[in-house]
Amino acid sequence: MERQDVEAKYKWHTEDIFSSDEAWEGAYSEAEASIDFKRFEGTLGTAEGVHAFFTAQEDAGKRLEKLYLYAHMKHDEDARISKYTAMQARAMALYVRFSSESAFAEPELSALDEDVLRSYLQDVRLQDYDYFLRTLLKNKKHILSAAEEKLLASGGEIYGQFQNIFSMIDNADLKFGEIDDGKGNKLELTHGTYGVILHGTDRALRKRAFEQYYAGYIGLKNTIAATYYGNVRKDVFLSQARGYDSCLQRALEGEDVAECVYSNLLSAVHESLPTMHRYIALRKKLLGLPEQHMYDIYAPLVADAELKMPYEEACKLVAEGLSPLGDEYCALLRKGFSEGWVDVCETTGKRSGAYSTGVFGLHPFVLLNYQQTTHDIFTIAHEMGHSLHTYYSNATQPYAKADYRIFVAEVASTVNEVLLLRYLLAHTEQTGMKKYLYNYFLDMIRTTLHRQTMFAEFEYIAHDKAEKGEPLTSENLCEVYLGLNKQYYGDAIVHDEQIAYEWSRIPHFYTSFYVYKYSTGIVSAISIADRILREGESAVKDYKNFLRSGGSDGPVELLKIAGVDLTKKDAFEAAMHAFEEALRQLEKLTA
Ligand SMILES: [Zn+2]
Numbered sequence: 001m002e003r004q005d006v007e008a009k010y011k012w013h014t015e016d017i018f019s020s021d022e023a024w025e026g027a028y029s030e031a032e033a034s035i036d037f038k039r040f041e042g043t044l045g046t047a048e049g050v051h052a053f054f055t056a057q058e059d060a061g062k063r064l065e066k067l068y069l070y071a072h073m074k075h076d077e078d079a080r081i082s083k084y085t086a087m088q089a090r091a092m093a094l095y096v097r098f099s100s101e102s103a104f105a106e107p108e109l110s111a112l113d114e115d116v117l118r119s120y121l122q123d124v125r126l127q128d129y130d131y132f133l134r135t136l137l138k139n140k141k142h143i144l145s146a147a148e149e150k151l152l153a154s155g156g157e158i159y160g161q162f163q164n165i166f167s168m169i170d171n172a173d174l175k176f177g178e179i180d181d182g183k184g185n186k187l188e189l190t191h192g193t194y195g196v197i198l199h200g201t202d203r204a205l206r207k208r209a210f211e212q213y214y215a216g217y218i219g220l221k222n223t224i225a226a227t228y229y230g231n232v233r234k235d236v237f238l239s240q241a242r243g244y245d246s247c248l249q250r251a252l253e254g255e256d257v258a259e260c261v262y263s264n265l266l267s268a269v270h271e272s273l274p275t276m277h278r279y280i281a282l283r284k285k286l287l288g289l290p291e292q293h294m295y296d297i298y299a300p301l302v303a304d305a306e307l308k309m310p311y312e313e314a315c316k317l318v319a320e321g322l323s324p325l326g327d328e329y330c331a332l333l334r335k336g337f338s339e340g341w342v343d344v345c346e347t348t349g350k351r352s353g354a355y356s357t358g359v360f361g362l363h364p365f366v367l368l369n370y371q372q373t374t375h376d377i378f379t380i381a382h383e384m385g386h387s388l389h390t391y392y393s394n395a396t397q398p399y400a401k402a403d404y405r406i407f408v409a410e411v412a413s414t415v416n417e418v419l420l421l422r423y424l425l426a427h428t429e430q431t432g433m434k435k436y437l438y439n440y441f442l443d444m445i446r447t448t449l450h451r452q453t454m455f456a457e458f459e460y461i462a463h464d465k466a467e468k469g470e471p472l473t474s475e476n477l478c479e480v481y482l483g484l485n486k487q488y489y490g491d492a493i494v495h496d497e498q499i500a501y502e503w504s505r506i507p508h509f510y511t512s513f514y515v516y517k518y519s520t521g522i523v524s525a526i527s528i529a530d531r532i533l534r535e536g537e538s539a540v541k542d543y544k545n546f547l548r549s550g551g552s553d554g555p556v557e558l559l560k561i562a563g564v565d566l567t568k569k570d571a572f573e574a575a576m577h578a579f580e581e582a583l584r585q586l587e588k589l590t591a
Pocket of ligand 1: 382386410413
């Protein structure tokens with residue numbers, strides 16, 4: 001389908017951002033003229049100076065965000081239109097100029113005396129920046145002298161090179177060759193086709209693809225190990241230079257997350273591993289395999305049970321499923337569906353997948369490629385969860401505190417998925433659908449909770465070794481990874497020798513200590529959703545206050561508003577219990 005053939009009611013209203021491309025051009029020229037921050041350098045020693053700088057920065061920031069939003073949404077509508085590719089690149093370039101011109105501010109503020117910073121915290125003109133200033137004060141002990149900071153900053157481009165090298169290997173130079181698709185056709189094996197094959201039903205093809213794909217990485221094992229070691233050494237260098245006890249401490253303090261959250265996650269997941277082993281054993285039984293291999297782990301376990309319904313009905317179903325969140329939330333959902341927030345249909349040239357996006361002062365937007373699958377209905381619930389989080393936060397917080405962190409972002413989307421799942425389970429008698437839904441949930445937990453925690457544990461061990469002066473090699477990284485794989489997946493699966501090399505193909509490992517946030521996100525979401533279903537109104541009230549809190553405090557503090565305290569071990573219990581219960585149900589249904 002071409003975009004021009006889509007009915008207007010299925011398209012998002014980009015005109016709510018700019019009425020036309022001409023209007024965008026006008027705003028671009030104004031924004032370009034508003035970027036002049038060098039004049040503020042050296043003026044942040046007084047509250048007046050800081051206030052003037054923040055005001056100018058906010059003004060330019062708002063303009064740039066709108067420019068970029070419009071250009072990237074237009075580009076995503078149809079990537080073939082080069083005009084929008086160019087507009088997106090121009091908006092991006094302006095943004096880079098904005099960031100580099102205002103980059104002086106944080107070091108300049110950090111270098112001020114503590115007393116001066118504390119006086120800023122008391123200044124009414126700067127009250128929107130209280131969390132920013134508190135964080136600055138907290139991290140001040142890790143700021144070095146001006147000369148040292150300058151030297152460290154001059155290495156900025158080098159620190160990112162390890163990620164760059166891996167990306168070049170992984171996306172440009174590494175070729176996996178062609179593979180026979182089993183029907184006599186030759187297929188190029190890429191990251192994309194590998195994923196499709198592993199999720200498919202042709203087992204012999206899965207095995208061939210697995211072996212051929214890993215052969216690519218194994219052929220470069222020493223290069224990739226050296227690249228990863230460089231990345232870890234970079235983390236060790238930066239954390240030691242700034243006086244942190246460990247790389248983990250530096251990463252978590254940067255996110256305003258206590259270290260016990262990380263260790264609580266690891267120990268809670270370890271305690272739940274017997275349940276994971278039972279799930280892997282059930283997979284083996286349901287797939288009817290005498291031997292289950294690592295290339296079987298994504299194979300479909302139960303037949304897809306498709307609800308198959310037009311978009312309008314899916315929206316109605318989502319709103320019903322989310323009705324425990326109350327009338328106000330559902331009215332906002334319906335407003336979003338009917339007032340041009342969502343771009344629904346798959347059309348030629350449109351960006352694939354789904355996302356929610358938005359800027360301050362405007363309603364959020366959602367991109368979908370709706371195909372009438374059950375999965376797509378969950379996607380509506382997921383993306384609208386992000387959108388309403390944005391909506392509530394923007395409506396409550398000032399610009400400076402409206403943006404929420406990744407740590408809390410996936411909570412709002414996953415709460416909606418869990419609520420919809422519970423609703424569908426309560427409203428179906430069909431065994432096929434029930435099996436599909438329980439398995440959907442279990443797979444979500446396996447891939448988002450356990451797999452990401454296993455990655456988090458791997459990163460932790462790798463950094464710990466490097467901090468103790470032990471070099472990282474392909475051999476010792478494989479030994480660690482294989483050990484974890486055995487621990488996490490248990491005896492019902494063959495730990496093929498290739499899987500020891502899985503660490504060498506994970507791009508996220510070049511953004512250290514990032515993936516654990518997926519795990520804490522799903523843990524928090526499950527416990528919030530189940531509390532809402534159990535307690536009703538009081539839990540909904542707390543949850544909506546959490547959505548309203550945006551980025552006004554540290555993420556662990558904000559989650560406490562919704563009743564989840566990740567600094568305590570019992571916060572993880574609800575999620576692990578839900579995991580065990582879903583498994584018990586699937587075992588019963590398939591007995
Ligand atoms: Zn999401």
